[in-house]
Amino acid sequence: MENNATVKKDRVLSLIQPTSVPTLGNYLGALKNWKEMSEDNDCLFGLADLHAITVRQEPAKLRKLSYEMYALLLSIGLDPDKNIIFTQSHVPEHSQLGWILNCYTQFGEASRMTQFKDKSAKHADNVNVGLFAYPTLMAADILLYQADYVPVGIDQKQHLELTRDIAERFNGAYSPTFTVPKPYIGKAGAKVMSLQDPTKKMSKSDPNPKASVSLLDKPEDIMKKFKSAVTDSEAKVRYAEGKDGINNLMSIYSCCTGLSYEEIERDFDGKGYGDFKTAVAESVIEELRPIQDKYSQLINDKAYLEQCAADGAEKARRIARKTLDKVMRKVGFWQIKK
Numbered sequence: 001m002e003n004n005a006t007v008k009k010d011r012v013l014s015l016i017q018p019t020s021v022p023t024l025g026n027y028l029g030a031l032k033n034w035k036e037m038s039e040d041n042d043c044l045f046g047l048a049d050l051h052a053i054t055v056r057q058e059p060a061k062l063r064k065l066s067y068e069m070y071a072l073l074l075s076i077g078l079d080p081d082k083n084i085i086f087t088q089s090h091v092p093e094h095s096q097l098g099w100i101l102n103c104y105t106q107f108g109e110a111s112r113m114t115q116f117k118d119k120s121a122k123h124a125d126n127v128n129v130g131l132f133a134y135p136t137l138m139a140a141d142i143l144l145y146q147a148d149y150v151p152v153g154i155d156q157k158q159h160l161e162l163t164r165d166i167a168e169r170f171n172g173a174y175s176p177t178f179t180v181p182k183p184y185i186g187k188a189g190a191k192v193m194s195l196q197d198p199t200k201k202m203s204k205s206d207p208n209p210k211a212s213v214s215l216l217d218k219p220e221d222i223m224k225k226f227k228s229a230v231t232d233s234e235a236k237v238r239y240a241e242g243k244d245g246i247n248n249l250m251s252i253y254s255c256c257t258g259l260s261y262e263e264i265e266r267d268f269d270g271k272g273y274g275d276f277k278t279a280v281a282e283s284v285i286e287e288l289r290p291i292q293d294k295y296s297q298l299i300n301d302k303a304y305l306e307q308c309a310a311d312g313a314e315k316a317r318r319i320a321r322k323t324l325d326k327v328m329r330k331v332g333f334w335q336i337k338k
């Protein structure tokens, strides 16, 4: 019989920016997979607050959103006793390794990142160096912990590829130092689209409130948003090219109910979009209900949340420090006895 104590679990890491309450897109594309992976892997999850300031944030709002996002991570079912749930800025090694990795990344490589191009177009008045160095800090987040898998939505795949290139380059220049991580992109939900423009991804920074569903939206608001979702004029529930709105609703419904597209098409054969939209909204409301219930219990327990965040930071630091020490030695920094 296999001795479980000696089986090494995979290390999984992912972060989310505390820039607003997460959307259904963040949940189905990332957070739901975090929860599933947390059951039998060695996981670290947390808040990318250093990344959040690459776009101007209001200090009081960032502080509040970080606290709320931390509570939400516990509310989706992540267990702080079994996994490490932490905040990036509480672990200074992220910034330290981020700087070093900047020096192992080419200007041309960072310039090719589509998120950088998109965000610099969107925030043309603040194209700061941090926005440019965003992917090297993200690489540091991942490589510090020797992560095997990184669950993210498909929009982050390019950053993961760059992380792998940086890791391989560093390992090749010195000796094996970093685990080369793999992205984990769920089949369904990898790209949830806006309810108002289904050719665009659902984004928490979308100014149109009808375009996205937040994890803390009230059931009646969720129902209203789905009822006003943009679809097409065919009035037939089927997954097909050119039916972006319906495809998006089918993908959301499939994630929340576990039904395949064929089963959905069969169940809604001969029914109109009105019935389908109601069913999708109800499935989302049911999916979010336990999360919202847990959140309302946790959010006022400041002492508990702060204790979890402090423990998480300490546990994360212990791992991060080891990797950073190794990197600093290899790069040739002068080591002095502490």
Ligand code: ATP
Pocket (backbone or CB within 6 Å): 015, 016, 017, 018, 019, 023, 025, 026, 027, 028, 029, 030, 151, 152, 153, 154, 155, 156, 189, 190, 191, 192, 193, 201, 202, 203, 204, 205, 206
């Ligand atoms: P912003 O709109 O402010 O840029 P965002 O909504 O993209 O933010 P992030 O914090 O950048 O959110 O992403 C958190 C996680 O959610 C990432 O793993 C990302 O890939 C995933 N994600 C974001 N939007 C979607 C979406 N529409 N569908 C699926 N996954 C998504």
Ligand code: LTN
Pocket (backbone or CB within 6 Å): 013, 014, 015, 016, 017, 048, 051, 137, 138, 141, 142, 150, 151, 152, 156
């Ligand atoms: N860029 C990511 C957030 C992020 C992240 C990470 C994800 C920052 N550091 C490390 C996975 C691993 C995003 O979701 N937009």
